Amino acid sequence: MKLFTLIACTFLLMVSYTAQAQKNLINNGSFENDLDDWTNSSVAKTTPWDVKAGKASCAIISPNTANWMGIEQVIRIPKNTLGLEFSAWLKTINVVRGESEWMGAVYSIEFLDKADKKIGDGVNIARLTGDNNWEQFKKAVKLPAGAVSFKILIAMGNASGTMLADDVWAKVISADEVAKL
Numbered sequence: 001m002k003l004f005t006l007i008a009c010t011f012l013l014m015v016s017y018t019a020q021a022q023k024n025l026i027n028n029g030s031f032e033n034d035l036d037d038w039t040n041s042s043v044a045k046t047t048p049w050d051v052k053a054g055k056a057s058c059a060i061i062s063p064n065t066a067n068w069m070g071i072e073q074v075i076r077i078p079k080n081t082l083g084l085e086f087s088a089w090l091k092t093i094n095v096v097r098g099e100s101e102w103m104g105a106v107y108s109i110e111f112l113d114k115a116d117k118k119i120g121d122g123v124n125i126a127r128l129t130g131d132n133n134w135e136q137f138k139k140a141v142k143l144p145a146g147a148v149s150f151k152i153l154i155a156m157g158n159a160s161g162t163m164l165a166d167d168v169w170a171k172v173i174s175a176d177e178v179a180k181l
């Protein structure tokens with residue numbers, strides 16, 4: 001009986017550890033709650049017509065290449081985190097970028113220090129042009145020194161056309177996974 005209790009407790013601990021590791025740090029990354037928790041959200045809309053999961057996705061429709069039209073979220077990094085994995089499902093329709101190579105339908109991360117200052121150049125996870133069907137873009141990143149939070153950006157960066165996004169995720173990865181990076 002004692003052994004059974006021990007096994008049951010170990011199992012419960014493992015389940016709760018896994019649940020912790022699998023937690024999405026992004027709020028409303030599914031866009032099921034309209035654009036709640038996203039800043040600068042006036043440049044985007046949620047749509048029920050073309051979704052990856054659930055009942056809604058996020059759409060950014062840009063008429064020309066003159067502006068940066070992006071939504072953002074700043075998230076505090078949990079204590080003792082060594083690395084994070086970012087992912088999102090993206091789709092583009094007829095995206096034409098401006099002159100510079102960094103322009104396009106963009107999914108990027110910036111790490112911020114305790115003064116909310118950007119550390120380094122940021123990490124680009126996807127930069128799309130043209131037509132692309134729903135595809136998941138994923139990148140595991142080792143935390144730079146001094147990073148306290150990260151900013152997630154989904155944007156039509158000086159590009160015209162339509163970008164759709166759904167199931168935006170950021171999760172803590174284990175020391176083993178970070179060692180492999």
Ligand SMILES: [Ca+2]
Nearest residue numbers: 030053054056
């Ligand atoms: Ca959704």
